Amino acid sequence: MLSSMMQRPLLISSLLEHAAHWHGDTEIVSRTVESGTDYQVHRYTYADALRRCKQLANAMSRLGVKRGERIGTLAWNGYRHFELYYGVSGMGAVIHTINPRLFPEQIAYIANHAEDQYLCFDLTFAPLVEKLAPSLPGVKGFIAMTDRAHMPAINVPNLLCYEDLLSAESDQLVWPAFDETTPSSLCYTSGTTGNPKGVMYSHRSTLIHTYGVMSPDAFCLSSRDVVLPVVPMFHVNAWGLPYVCAAAGAKMVMPGAALDGASLHRLFEEEGVTMSAGVPTVWMGLLNYVKSNNLKFSTFKETVIGGSACPPAMIESFERDFGVTVVHAWGMSEMSPLGTMCRLKAKHLKLSPTEQFAIKIKQGRAVFGVELKIVDGDGKALPHDGKAFGDLMVRGPWIVDQYFKEERSALRDGWFATGDVATIDADGFMQITDRSKDVIKSGGEWISSIDLENIAVAHPSVMEAGVIGVAHPKWDERPLLIVVKKQGAEISREEMLKFFEGKIAKWWMPDDVVFVDQLPHTATGKLLKTKMREEFKGYKLPTA
Ligand code: ADP
Numbered sequence: 001m002l003s004s005m006m007q008r009p010l011l012i013s014s015l016l017e018h019a020a021h022w023h024g025d026t027e028i029v030s031r032t033v034e035s036g037t038d039y040q041v042h043r044y045t046y047a048d049a050l051r052r053c054k055q056l057a058n059a060m061s062r063l064g065v066k067r068g069e070r071i072g073t074l075a076w077n078g079y080r081h082f083e084l085y086y087g088v089s090g091m092g093a094v095i096h097t098i099n100p101r102l103f104p105e106q107i108a109y110i111a112n113h114a115e116d117q118y119l120c121f122d123l124t125f126a127p128l129v130e131k132l133a134p135s136l137p138g139v140k141g142f143i144a145m146t147d148r149a150h151m152p153a154i155n156v157p158n159l160l161c162y163e164d165l166l167s168a169e170s171d172q173l174v175w176p177a178f179d180e181t182t183p184s185s186l187c188y189t190s191g192t193t194g195n196p197k198g199v200m201y202s203h204r205s206t207l208i209h210t211y212g213v214m215s216p217d218a219f220c221l222s223s224r225d226v227v228l229p230v231v232p233m234f235h236v237n238a239w240g241l242p243y244v245c246a247a248a249g250a251k252m253v254m255p256g257a258a259l260d261g262a263s264l265h266r267l268f269e270e271e272g273v274t275m276s277a278g279v280p281t282v283w284m285g286l287l288n289y290v291k292s293n294n295l296k297f298s299t300f301k302e303t304v305i306g307g308s309a310c311p312p313a314m315i316e317s318f319e320r321d322f323g324v325t326v327v328h329a330w331g332m333s334e335m336s337p338l339g340t341m342c343r344l345k346a347k348h349l350k351l352s353p354t355e356q357f358a359i360k361i362k363q364g365r366a367v368f369g370v371e372l373k374i375v376d377g378d379g380k381a382l383p384h385d386g387k388a389f390g391d392l393m394v395r396g397p398w399i400v401d402q403y404f405k406e407e408r409s410a411l412r413d414g415w416f417a418t419g420d421v422a423t424i425d426a427d428g429f430m431q432i433t434d435r436s437k438d439v440i441k442s443g444g445e446w447i448s449s450i451d452l453e454n455i456a457v458a459h460p461s462v463m464e465a466g467v468i469g470v471a472h473p474k475w476d477e478r479p480l481l482i483v484v485k486k487q488g489a490e491i492s493r494e495e496m497l498k499f500f501e502g503k504i505a506k507w508w509m510p511d512d513v514v515f516v517d518q519l520p521h522t523a524t525g526k527l528l529k530t531k532m533r534e535e536f537k538g539y540k541l542p543t544a
Contacts, residue, residue, distance in 0.1 A: 010207035012184050013090035013175035015246040020050035023223060023249030029271050030078040031256035031263065033122045034150050039266065042079055046246065049083060051171040056087030058169035063141070065117055067092035067178070070186060072116035072139070074100045074107075074125040077233045077254040080145040080162060084120055085233070085242050089184040089203070090175050096186040097234045100125055101523035102196075108135040110188045110196055113405070120145055120162065124257050126152035133157065180204035186404060187236055189333045190522050198404030199333050201237075209336040209398040210243045212369040217343050219277070219304060223249035226271060226299070230255060230264065230278030231307070235524050236337040239277055239304075239329075261289020265297075272299045277329075279307035280314060281525040284464070287317055297322055304329050304341070308526045309432060309450045312361045313458035330363035330432060334400040334416060340364040340372070340430050348427075361454075362431040363422070370396045372430060374422055379413070386425030389433050389446070392418045421446075438529050440469035440479050447479055447508050449529075452500075456481060459499050461489035466519050466527045467510065470539050478541055481510035482532060484519055511541040 019026070024047035032040045065071065071088045073095060075081040088095040096114045098107055111119065111132075119136065120143040121129050129142055133156040141158035143165065144151055151161055184203045188196035214221050219241075221227065227250045229241040237243070245252045253271045255264060264286050267273065283305060290296070303318065306329035315326040331337035342364030348356055366372045374382045374390040382388040393415040400416060402409045410416060421433045433439065433448040440447040449467040456465035464484040469477035485491060493513040500509055514536070520528040 009177060009180035010204045011090075011175070011177065011180060012086065012203050012206055012243065015207070015210065015243050016046070016050050016053060016086045016090070017175070019046035019246040019249055026223070026249055026251050028079055028082060028252045028254070030082075030254040031258050031267060033076060033078060033124055033256050034146060037258075039263070041267075044079065046249075049079065049086070052166060053083050053087040053090060054171045054173040055166040055169040056083050057091040057173055057175075059165040060088060060091055060093060060118075062169070063118065063165075065091070065093050068094060068183060070094045070096040070114045070116045072096045072098055072111050072114065072119040073234065074098050074119065074121040074129065075145055075234065076122050076124070076256045077229055077238060078122070078145075078256050079254065080120075081122075081233050082242055082252070082254070085185070085237075089206075092176055092178055092182060094183050094186050094200070097237065098188075099190065099232075099234045099523045100128065102190070104128065104132055106196060108132055110198075111136055112138060113195075114186055114188075114198060118143055118160075122146075122257070123150060123152055126154050130154040130156055180207070185237060187333050190524050197406070199400050200404045201336060201398075205336060205398040206237075206240070206243060208369060209240050209338065210247050212367045212398070213240045213244045213338050214248055215368065217365070218338065218341050218367045219244060219275075220302075221245065221248040221250050221275070224274075225250040226253060226274045227251065228253040228255065228264075228268060228271070228273040228276045230259065230276055230282050236331075236333045239306075239331070239337055241277065259285075261286045265290055265295060268297060268300050274299055275302045275304075276300065277304040277306075279525040280305055280310050281308075281521065283314060283318075287314065291317075291321070297324060300324050302327060306330055306363075307524060309363075309454065310361075311454045311457045312357070313454070315360060316357070326360070328360065328363055330420075330430070332418060334410075334418075335370070335394060335396075336398040338367055338398075339370050339394060339418075340366055342429065345427060359427075359429060362425075362429045364430060365428045366430070369398060370394055372424065373415070374424055384424040384426055384428065386423050386429075386431075389421055389423045391436065392420045392422040392430070392432075394418055435529075438468075440467070441477050442469070442472075442479070442507065443475045445507075449479070451504070452479060452481065452508065452510060453527075455500055455503050456483060456496070459491065459496065461485055461491040462496075463487075463489075464519055466529070466532055468529060468532050468536060470511075470536055470541055472511070472541060472544055474544075478511040478543060479508070480536060480539060480541065481513045482519065482536070483513060483515050484517065485515060511543045512539075514539075 147163040229238040318324045328342040331339040452467040472478040520531040
């Protein structure tokens, strides 16, 4: 028996067509890369973007790009990158966003593994592209995302100018229709161990994820919003925002390369930004800037923070000092990336602010479309009591099954193991305890490095903190706290440890504190625990 409903495929091109038709005069504002440190923005509308995306798709066809072929990008959040998202996927090819913060060898590995046909780059990355070009034999041409006047003087084979390519083409095109399971975009996980692995999203997974992200208990986006994605378009599609904003008809504001506090604050104010999203490290910079300059936000209402655990002190500061609501979120590249978001339920609204805060620091509830469970070592489901913790497993239509070019499915009994350890409470709020490889195993019990880090950064003298397990003759591992002090601040080892008293079980107390100038980060802004463990491998704890 057949249903009565139309069989219209879920295609990415439909998002931009919708935005251009029904929100045609809504703006996309981008801080330009060409202007360097000068404050200059480029401004156009969804209707303009659609025309240029069609020109871009026509240009790609003229270059010989075929369905399914990959086009690499090394670019910031900006209108040309946005056009590549739609022009490339819209024509049936695959946009492969590359994280420029990876080591050059990793970038070369990724671009070769993906078999990128062309590599599009912002001017910032011209020197990097020149260095990489000899190790990218498969790339047929390098497209500088700029106009003729700003073309970089670099020595790479077949250097092309983005604006020249577009201006040679018509803006007329009927987007091709194809199966919704056709691949649309490709991201590689940072791979702190081993080679990066590719996650190939489809038109279908992207569209369903878009509905999920836009929904009220998730990002809650509408045509009344002005969205500034600080989260980069080179990292899991800026959490889907280039798609979600188009679906919602929200104004987009893109910061380009200027991610410092002063630049961001100016953009927030001048463009009337209402909502934003990013990882904790970026917000740390912005918060420090606005605080030390006695500034406020006039339109900014809400920000989504995720990618690594958002310290409770950051949520508190945003809400108390600036009236900006923080919504904690969790996800990963393998999940497109959204998994959970932390918004209170009706029954929580009558709780005291302190009780609400205890919920808001969790990573949140599953967005419709994501199934979650926690299991023990034997794969047995654990209770949702907020106490039992186990391996967090997920499944759903926007979650990876098989990594790109891998022979076998990555699933275990139909579920994807996230590598995170978590609790789930009776109301369904999930809280990450740790990444399974970062959890500290002390005398057969587990200590959460995230909990200890969250407490340390709440101290007014602490800028950033990381906790790792260090070998201990009696307990296997004990926690070592590594701290970066705020500029000009002073704090002793004893004061630091005293700050933990009463906040944790006694046996969770770090065995020692080390002060350093900076901590190592991954290309996506997370603490690089493998490097920290390596650096402190032979560290002699005073308790050993
Ligand atoms: P990578 O940065 O390695 O490319 P992802 O960005 O996909 O990978 O990282 C996903 C991981 O980041 C999750 O599995 C989890 O460990 C961590 N993570 C993401 N959001 C949060 C959060 N809100 N709290 C704690 N950890 C988080």
